[in-house]
Amino acid sequence: MSENSISIRPPAVILCEPQLGENIGTAARAMANFGLTDLRIVTPRCGWPNERAREVSSGAVHVIDAVRAFDSVEEAVADLRFVFATTARSREVLKPVRGPVEAAETLVRFGGEGLATGVLFGRERWGLNNEEVGLSNEIVTLPVDPDFSSLNIAQAVLVIAYEWRQRATAGALPFDAGTEIPAPRKS
Structure with a gap:
């Protein structure tokens, strides 16, 4: 488990054929x-290990140092009991489609049971192919504008990671400033 004292097993994040080390590093930062x-x-495509990923991770080197590289999606998800595939396009694959909130609830439920879960993200240019989506249990999609549905990979990871954390911690904030009454502003 993570050092943040959450007892729920966090999902793995799987990036399929990321193009740039910068995208890996910013995804690692969002995860952390x-x-x-x-x-x-x-x-x-950028090779691994990749120094640019480390440089742009803004200190998320614990994520970068633990990265595992795989030759196929099948290998990357082989040990996971439940996987969401991310896509912004309708597919010919018959899978349940969830929004990020419902997907996070599912990940938290299974993670709370100690099951290994993951979220599969596609290539920056064209996403996942149908065979890769077929390796998942369900699809998660974001409520984006259908006329412009392309997200940076780190942005997509951030949305899913945020929703997972919200449900895993019941929305607990990292600190509380208290309930003091604000001082009046000068006129």
Whole structure:
């Protein structure tokens, strides 16, 4: 488990053929912000290890140092009991489609039972193919504008990681400033 004292097993994040080390590093940063540490990459075009990923991770080196690289999506998800595939396109694959809140609830439920889960993210240019989506249990999609549904990979990871953390911690904030009454402003 993560050092943030959450007793729920966090999901793995799987990036399929990421193009740039910068995208891996910013995805790692987004993961670390919300307590996720299991980053898996499938045949990264930029090679691995990648110094640019480390440089742009803004200190999320614990995620970068633990990255596991795989030759195929099948290998990357083989040990996971439940996987969401992310996509912004309707598919010919018959899978339940969830929004990020419902997907996070599912990940928390299974993670609370100690099951290994994951979220599969596609290539920056064209996402996942149908065979890769077929390896998942369900699809998660974000309520984006259908006329412009392309997200940066780190942005997509951030949304899913945020929703997971919200449900895993019941929305607990990292600190509380108290309930003092604000001082009046000068006129």
